[in-house]
Structures are given as structure tokens and as C-alpha cells.
Amino acid sequence: MLEKQTDPTSPMHWRGDMQADYMYTNGVAGDRFFRHLMEKDTFLATKCKKCGKVLFPARLYCEDCFQEISESDWLEVPATGTVRVFTVATINAHGKKMEEPKIIALIDIDKTDGALLGIIKTKDLKRDFCGVKVKAVFKPKEKREGTLKDILYFEEKI
Amino acid sequence: MKDVAVIGAGMTLFRRRLKETGKELSFLAAKMALEEAGIQKSDLDMVVMGSAPDAFDGIHMKGENLIDGAAAAGKPYVRVFNGGGTGVFAPIAGWWHVASGVADIVMVVCEEKMGSCYPHPQTAFRHIWDPIIDRPLNPNLIWLFAMEMNRYMTVYNIKKEDIARVAVKNKRNAVGHPCAQLADPNITIDDVLNSEVMAWPVQRLDVSPPSDGASALIYCSKDKVHQFTDDPIWVDGVGWGIDSTMWTNRDLCFPRYVATAAKMAYKMAGITNPPKDIDFAEPYDPFDYKELHHMEGLLLCKKGEAPILTREGVTQRDGDLPICPSGGLLGVGNPIAATMGQKVCEVYWQLAGKAGKRQIPGDPRVGVGQAWGDIMQMATVIVLRR
Ligand SMILES: [Zn+2]
Numbered sequence: 307m308l309e310k311q312t313d314p315t316s317p318m319h320w321r322g323d324m325q326a327d328y329m330y331t332n333g334v335a336g337d338r339f340f341r342h343l344m345e346k347d348t349f350l351a352t353k354c355k356k357c358g359k360v361l362f363p364a365r366l367y368c369e370d371c372f373q374e375i376s377e378s379d380w381l382e383v384p385a386t387g388t389v390r391v392f393t394v395a396t397i398n399a400h401g402k403k404m405e406e407p408k409i410i411a412l413i414d415i416d417k418t419d420g421a422l423l424g425i426i427k428t429k430d431l432k433r434d435f436c437g438v439k440v441k442a443v444f445k446p447k448e449k450r451e452g453t454l455k456d457i458l459y460f461e462e463k464i
Numbered sequence: 465m466k467d468v469a470v471i472g473a474g475m476t477l478f479r480r481r482l483k484e485t486g487k488e489l490s491f492l493a494a495k496m497a498l499e500e501a502g503i504q505k506s507d508l509d510m511v512v513m514g515s516a517p518d519a520f521d522g523i524h525m526k527g528e529n530l531i532d533g534a535a536a537a538g539k540p541y542v543r544v545f546n547g548g549g550t551g552v553f554a555p556i557a558g559w560w561h562v563a564s565g566v567a568d569i570v571m572v573v574c575e576e577k578m579g580s581c582y583p584h585p586q587t588a589f590r591h592i593w594d595p596i597i598d599r600p601l602n603p604n605l606i607w608l609f610a611m612e613m614n615r616y617m618t619v620y621n622i623k624k625e626d627i628a629r630v631a632v633k634n635k636r637n638a639v640g641h642p643c644a645q646l647a648d649p650n651i652t653i654d655d656v657l658n659s660e661v662m663a664w665p666v667q668r669l670d671v672s673p674p675s676d677g678a679s680a681l682i683y684c685s686k687d688k689v690h691q692f693t694d695d696p697i698w699v700d701g702v703g704w705g706i707d708s709t710m711w712t713n714r715d716l717c718f719p720r721y722v723a724t725a726a727k728m729a730y731k732m733a734g735i736t737n738p739p740k741d742i743d744f745a746e747p748y749d750p751f752d753y754k755e756l757h758h759m760e761g762l763l764l765c766k767k768g769e770a771p772i773l774t775r776e777g778v779t780q781r782d783g784d785l786p787i788c789p790s791g792g793l794l795g796v797g798n799p800i801a802a803t804m805g806q807k808v809c810e811v812y813w814q815l816a817g818k819a820g821k822r823q824i825p826g827d828p829r830v831g832v833g834q835a836w837g838d839i840m841q842m843a844t845v846i847v848l849r850r
Contacts, residue, residue: 314579363597369710391614392614393611394661395604398602398604399603399604400590410603410663412611420710421712421713425601436618453596453600454597454600
């Protein structure tokens with residue numbers, strides 16, 4: 307009783323799974339955000355009439371004021387930003403060692419009050435990326451599918 | 465509101481992949497708590513279960529599956545969860561059962577069976593993200609913690625070694641804890657700094673590993689507590705708070721949601737000067753930097769000051785403000801919800817003078833427990849007093 311097992315198959319067991327597949331809708335605001343992204347190299351954001359915050363990625367309401375966004379509150383913002391903080395990821399979502407370490411950054415998007423998780427393409431894994439200005443690099447327009455993957459990566463804006 | 469006392473607690477071994485099922489672990493912890501309180505299942509009015517995401521145990525709506533092991537079959541029962549916050553939120557839910565006057569004697573059982581998730585429970589974390597904005601990048605939760613840790617280090621110019629001190633302290637504190645998985649009397653700062661890098665600056669020994677385990681806590685109303693003890697440990701305050709779902713919009717440096725929860729609990733407990741009024745604390749420490757973050761969120765020190773207090777020895781078991789005398793998650797283990805064992809049961813045991821080798825010297829009167837969950841945004845706080 308109460309002994310550590312290093313081999314998950316060592317206790318008598320039943321092998322099971324929780325198989326279920328999903329189709330997640332982009333939502334009303336997300337639909338518009340990603341349709342725009344398929345056509346342009348900029349982002350869409352929405353501005354709260356009450357507090358003036360620019361919500362990014364575009365949302366239908368301001369969560370602080372609980373103010374609904376109207377048609378005139380949508381605006382286009384550049385696909386550029388500043389790295390607030392970053393990590394050098396060496397393990398993937400499954401906890402496995404990645405072939406190549408990646409710079410994963412939280413990027414404050416210009417002219418908005420929002421931020422985005424992004425990959426920074428670089429060869430310099432030892433650099434301190436905090437505060438570095440970056441811009442999004444998109445897939446060619448004909449290959450975009452209306453998901454976050456249409457942003458290939460971010461790179462330093464020179 | 466009625467006054468609520470703690471009259472018993474229990475906790476199993478915390479280990480990776482135990483043979484016991486979730487309900488068997490629940491049974492073992494519940495039985496220990498019932499024995500410590502000197503009561504039986506039939507004395508319980510109601511039961512509250514705390515268990516984090518279903519995906520760990522791999523049983524959808526696992527609260528239902530765990531009923532019999534939690535001494536809840538045939539009784540009013542509810543399962544609550546908010547991820548890592550559950551270990552303190554379940555006892556908060558148990559408290560309101562009694563404080564409201566609905567029940568006199570209530571048991572809270574917390575359980576996590578992370579070993580079922582194969583090959584690694586990390587896989588279960590893949591599905592907690594926003595599917596549109598975050599999931600396409602296939603993130604690992606550790607990446608986020610790494611960014612939070614880096615932000616904390618960057619803003620306050622904190623050295624990694626000052627964060628590693630927390631892991632060393634807690635793994636040493638866990639020596640003598642009968643449930644501990646990771647106690648190490650000889651661990652050094654260099655061991656932490658030389659351990660494998662997972663996502664810089666997070667290294668292997670900065671992290672508390674997943675475990676299986678269970679813990680239990682029994683409450684009694686003021687009306688009946690004289691039947692069990694002359695010197696009760698009281699729940700003096702509870703609080704909880706949550707930050708935006710848009711984690712990208714959070715202040716990654718100061719956990720303001722912890723402060724929200726702490727202020728709520730302190731107000732209820734009449735605490736006006738936390739560092740003075742509180743004798744010791746069990747902030748949530750799944751990562752070493754989180755203990756520091758949470759000390760600041762709990763208003764136990766100024767922003768950026770927690771690493772300095774740690775370096776100066778203030779947070780050692782025999783220091784002025786002992787932090788994680790149980791050994792915490794870093795030393796004892798991290799079966800998510802079951803960490804109620806370190807965060808609440810330990811506070812009770814310390815105040816009741818039942819902490820054995822881990823006992824804080826002096827005469828602690830006020831202790832605080834805190835947990836942190838959902839996606840880095842939920843804080844739950846409890847204040848116990850003798
Ligand atoms: Zn607003």
C-alpha cells in the first residue's frame with residue numbers, strides 16, 4: 307500500500323482514454339478578427355467607449371465596464387509590438403524535449419491595451435528580449451486559413 | 465454567521481502513481497481525519513469534495529466517482545474546484561456549510577490521482593487554454609510560469625539563486641513530514657541552479673512534481689465544539705479572488721488577485737497589519753518563485769521584498785515569519801487539490817501543537833493558508849486562529 311510506482315503499468319490496470327474531438331468556433335468577434343487577418347497584414351481591435359481601453363484581440367464587450375462594443379468601436383492596429391517578457395522553451399506541450407529551443411514571448415501589441423503569445427524567430431537564444439520591438443510575419447495571403455497560425459512568427463523590427 | 469472550528473485532519477503519503485485509486489486515497493485521508501476528531505461517518509452532516517481537473521484522474525465528473533471514499537454516500541455532498549486553488553477553496557466551501565448554520569459537522573476531502581494520466585499529467589494541461597488565441601501555439605503551462613518568473617526577476621532585479629533558496633528551504637522543511645515525497649536534508653542552491661532547464665528560467669528543481677494523494681479536514685460549529693475540545697482552532701477569515709481570463713492582460717509581477725482574496729480574509733479576521741498579526745503562513749508554492757509572489761500578494765511584505773526576507777532567514781521555520789513550515793508543495797509534493805494537506809491541515813496542526821518535527825517554535829496563534837489556481841489567476845485564502 308501507498309508505494310510509489312515508477313512504471314505506470316506495474317499495478318494491475320485498465321487502459322482507457324477520454325476520446326472526444328472538438329470544433330471550436332472563433333466566435334463573433336473572432337470571426338471578424340480572423341477574416342481581417344486573412345486579407346490584411348494588420349490586426350483588428352475594439353475600443354471601449356466607457357474606459358477607452360483598446361481591447362486586443364478584438365472583443366464584443368469590455369470585461370471591466372461590461373460595455374458592449376458597437377460598430378464604430380472597431381479599429382485597425384499595426385501588427386507590431388514590444389516584448390514584455392519571454393522564455394526560452396526547451397520542452398513542448400507534452401513535456402518532451404524540443405528539437406530546437408524556441409523563444410516564446412508575451413508581446414504587448416502597439417496602440418492597444420492587449421498582448422499576444424508569440425514565437426520570436428531568432429538565432430540568438432542567449433539574448434534578453436525584454437523590451438525588444440517586434441513585428442508579425444504572416445503566411446502568404448493565399449495560404450491563410452483564418453487562425454492564429456496565419457502568424458508564422460514575430461521578428462525584430464529594425 | 466456562526467463560528468467554525470477545525471477538529472481533525474488527515475493526509476496520505478504523496479507519491480507519484482500510487483496503486484490506490486482516487487476513492488481509496490480519499491478513504492485513507494478521511495479515516496485519519498475522523499480518527500483524529502474522534503467521530504464516525506454517521507456523525508457527519510455533510511461532505512465537501514475538492515478535486516481539480518477531471519482530466520487528471522481521467523474520470524469525467526470525478527466528484528461523483530469519489531463519493532464513497534469520502535464518507536459521503538447517502539449525505540448532502542458537493543464537489544468544488546478551481547484548479548490549483550481547490551486545496552484552499554474546498555475548505556472555504558466546507559466553512560460556509562457550517563457558518564451558514566446549515567450543518568454542524570462537515571468533512572472536506574481533497575483528492576488528486578494525477579498518475580492515471582499517461583504518459584504524463586502535463587498532457588491534461590493542453591486543454592485548459594483558450595482554443596482560439598492560445599491553443600494553436602501548442603503551449604506548455606511551464607512556458608507561462610517561466611515568463612512570470614522572468615518578469616518578477618526583471619522588474620525587481622532578483623537573482624535566480626535568491627529564488628532557488630525557497631526550493632532549498634522547503635525541501636529541507638519537509639524532512640520529517642510523514643507524507644513527503646521530496647524531502648532532502650542536503651539539497652543546496654547549486655543543486656537547484658544546476659538542474660535541467662525546462663523553460664528558462666524554470667529548472668527542474670524549481671518545480672514541485674505531480675503526485676497522487678488525498679487530505680481531509682473536519683469542521684464543527686461553535687454550538688457543538690465543546691464535545692471535542694477545550695482549545696479549538698477557529699476559522700477566522702476566508703477570501704477568494706480572480707483575475708481576468710485574458711492572462712496576457714495581467715500584471716505578471718504582482719498577483720493582485722491574491723491581494724483581493726487576502727484583504728477579504730483579513731477583514732473578516734480583524735487583521736490590520738499582516739506581517740505583525742500573522743505568525744506564519746503556507747502560501748502556495750508549486751514553483752519556488754510563487755512562494756515569493758504569494759508572500760507579496762498576501763501583504764506579508766512589500767513588493768520585491770520576499771526574496772530579501774528569504775535570504776535573511778526570516779522565513780525559516782525558526783525565523784520571525786516562518787513560511788511553508790510543512791515543506792510545501794516543493795518538499796512534500798503536489799497532488800493539486802490534496803495540497804489542502806500543506807495549506808490548511810498544516811496550519812491547523814501547527815496551531816494545535818500537533819506538527820511533530822515540523823512544529824514552529826514559540827506559540828503560534830494565527831496562521832494563513834493560500835492556494836493559487838485556474839490559469840494563474842485564482843487565489844484562495846484562509847486564516848486560522850487558536
Ligand atoms: Zn471599459
